[in-house]
Amino acid sequence: MSEPGRIVIIGAGLGGATAAATLREHGYSGELVVLGQEEHRPYELPALSKGLLLGDTDEPDWVRDEGFYREHDIDLRSGTAAIRIERGARLVVDDKGTEHPYERLLLATGSRPRPLPVPGADLPLVRTLRTLDDALALRAAFSTAERVVIIGAGWIGTEAAAAARRHGVEVTVVEQAAAPLLAVLGPEVAAVFQDLHSENGVHWRLGTGVSELTGGGVRLSDGTELPADLVLVAVGVAPRVDLAHDAGIDLTDDGGIAVDATLRTGASDIYAVGDIASHFHPRYRRRIRVEHWANAKNQGAHVAGNLLGGQEPYRNVPYFFSDQYSLGCEYRGLADPDNDELVVRGDLAKREFIAFWLRGGEVTAAMNVNVWDDGEALKALVEGDATVTAQQLRESDLSALASS
Known part of the structure; x- marks a missing residue:
């Protein structure tokens, strides 16, 4: 062309x-x-x-x-x-x-943010977070709110919960799944984030949905009323x-x-x-x-x-990072937690570890949590064709493993 x-x-x-x-x-x-x-x-x-x-x-x-x-x-x-x-x-x-x-x-x-398909979703106390103006308005609301309910425990919901707690707001997170970030991380790693937020004062309502948003808060599918003067809907885009x-x-x-x-x-x-x-x-x-x-x-x-006329395929693997309280992490790749083998190098309890997801000897994804020295090796392992074992991922030098 x-x-x-x-x-x-x-x-x-x-x-x-x-x-x-x-x-x-x-x-x-x-x-x-x-x-x-x-x-x-x-x-x-x-x-x-x-x-x-x-x-x-x-x-x-x-x-x-x-x-x-x-x-x-x-x-x-x-x-x-x-x-x-x-x-x-x-x-x-x-x-x-x-x-x-x-x-x-x-x-x-x-x-665009997905709306919550329940009565009251358009009430003034309901917010979403996608744009700069959204973020500035939400931050201002955190400074005056006493009780916030966040609907959705994905990355936006959990990061917003950490920010709200920084502002001294009482926070309850509602999530239909049994744990935050469950579909991305699987139960063992998701528990790390759940415990982190619990230690920082976040209240969880897991395994339940929302039936209505009211002028005074959130009504759950089991009939429970959660009072709130601010509701953040973070159920995806x-x-x-x-x-x-x-x-x-x-x-x-x-x-x-x-x-x-x-x-x-x-x-x-x-x-x-x-x-x-x-x-x-x-x-x-x-x-x-x-x-x-x-x-x-x-x-x-x-x-x-x-x-401009090129024909080059796009080969980059997915990447993202998150910061919540004292936890920082980077994720590379594309795992299927329901079917991939989870391999942990480090200490989940101390929140200093690398999680690998392994399928047929191939690293499908890797997430480093409060460990910052192995980024290039993790990238190479996820993008490369090396065949590795769970034991090697736990014990071997990662740079050498990535280059093998």
Whole structure:
């Protein structure tokens, strides 16, 4: 494919903004338009549920300095939402009626918080956490709230619980599963996080759902009333694929946009990255869709070369990190805790360990908790083809094991 004269990017989050910056770094000199719904310039999401919500900072990590887009001739249209893609005419129409012709189009529309399908979900005391404005409003609410109920014990829910406790708020977390983070970590490692929060004063209501949100709090499915003056709904996100659907671009069973290993959709001039991209991963030999910030950033950087005519498959494995109280961790890979063998190197009770998930001698995922010296070895073990045993993972030098 020849280099396009004009590229339009829908979505000014981390994926879209990184793609735009990388295009210029690759020497692309054509017209480059980025459409973003938010008024803020592009920023990264991790600080929203960590440093910013804790009160350690007042700003997120900006993708680029304020003047970068102007200096690099990137037409960043903040506060502008795309409302329609006309594939035949190869143009995007925004909410102001402006038409944006394209030769290549990148979809980087991200996700929205999933609503809780119960009565009262739209009451004023109910919040979600996805944007910078959400985080600032939630932090302000933590400073005045006395009792907070958090619905959902995934990464956002648990990080928000830690932040609320920092602000001195009484916190109850409601989760349908039997433990926080259970689907990602399995029962043994999930118990580490449950105990950590319990020691820091968080109350748990596990194995139960919500039947109604009221002006005074939360009514659980077993009839229990949890009084609250603030409710955070953190039950996951839904990919923003409406534009793609309406344009006739193929979607997948996992709710994403179907893209190949190069991140290209079934339309040869349209690509997708980030939360919305259900891409065929060469390592896993199947489609995966990842909702973590590093995936959006790395795919945004990678797709730039393919937008300019490259055909390189995206091979990075998933990565994320979390900070909760005195616990810090990094996770690499893609485990199936129900079927993979858990191997622990270190001490779960002391919260200083590395957890491996092993399948057929292959490390499917690794998570280091308050252990910081082995990151490169863990990355190599997860990405490589080495066949290892549980005993080797517990006892051998990890760098040597990764290079064997």
